[in-house]
Amino acid sequence: MTNRLFDPLTIRGVTLPNRIAMSPMTRGFSPNGVPGANVAEYYARRAAGGVGLIITEAVGVDHPAALGDAGLGEDHIPVLHGKAALDGWKTVVDAVHAHGAKIIPQLWHQGAMRLPGTGPFPDVPVMTPSGTWGPLGRTTSILASKIPSDSKVGAPMTEDDIEAVLDAFVRCAANAVAIGFDGIAIHGGHGYLIDNFLWEETNLRDDRWGGDRTRRSAFPKELVRRIRAAIGPDLPIFFRFSDWKQQDFRARLAQNPEELAEVLCPLAEAGVDVFDASVRYFDKAAYPESQMNLAGWAKKVTGKMSMAVGGIGVNKGMFDGDKGVATRDNIGLLVARFERGEFDLVAAGRVLIGDPRWPQRLSRQEQPDPFDPATLDRLY
Secondary structure (H helix, E strand, O other), rough: OOOOHHEEEEEHHHHHHEEEEEEEOOOOOOOHOOOHHHHHHHHHHHOOOOOOOEEEEEEEEOOOOOOOOOOOOOOOOOOOHHHHHHHHHHHHHHHOOOOOOOOEEEEOOOOOOOOOOOOOOOOOOOEEOOOEOOOEEEOOOOOHHHHOOEOOOOOEHHHHHHHHHHHHHHHHHHHHOOOOOEEEEEOOOOOHHHHHOOOOOOOOOOOOOOOOOHOOOHHHHHHHHHHHHHHOOOOOOOEEEEEEEEOOOOOOOOOOOOHHHHHHHHHHHHHHOOOEEEEOOOOOOOOOOOOOOOHHHHHEEEEEOOEEOOOOOEEEOOOOOOOOOEOOOOHHHHHHHHHHOOEEEEOOOHHHHHHOOOHHHHOOOOOOOOOHHHHHHHOO
């Protein structure tokens, strides 16, 4: 039943050994932003276990407002700049390649989600397109102590601010390619900076960076265009997007496929190869028109590849509480959608934390080790 998940896939000049990716998961085990031998072993273990593509945890870009406390803790988030960090990532890349898998970093700027006064540069203001955190009082898992009392958290980004952030992403993309990564992933979801441009509740601008859905895509479009120019034509670019935000789990980027096309097609034209449609449950229909999920619609409206993620192999969404989370055999549902051509890759998260050999066991029709929420707190 799962055989086609183990077919190779070529994206531009890179061939993945199968269709199973490790989804990016922020773990916070890189002191001073530098991944050590334990991080290399952690990723290599999943590569040895049969993952075809590893998308790293979110990696801070070279901008002073990129990292801080975003509800995940501010310590030990890796970066992709500076000799020590790049040397550390080179060790990770080599360890993954030794097992035949590919690996790409997920570039990240926290934007509105960075708590003021935190991070390596606590005096630097929080950076958002319109100086707003987003609407208050919506459904969220963020601790009340970390939600601002006023949605206004700073001044709108200036043209110089925007240019500096674009440059930071491009520098880190070039760094990644220089040390052997196989492509680039861009974090454009979950209420972070790029998503702040896409979402109407956090982008209130009336200049070239704001307006309707297509105009709100101008910043990520320019970002993708510059990264494509910097890394060349042969390496893939993945772009994560989401309807839901940490500020509002019920938020929507688009109410229907036509609106989704307005958001994503400019990014596809700029150079995105794979849309990573982040949802909390992969088997949920995105729109009433059909049972197709968000990854399926991203593929349909853009003509690009897409990747499904969200609750694969477990019985609860990430933010539905860890108590009672357990391994769940929902692979039949996943494969049925994959066989219909709804998406091209599947990204597993917590199930790979629980069992690094999950892909191998899947291919052999063996039971995986059960997921234990306690494993989220240690790197192994």
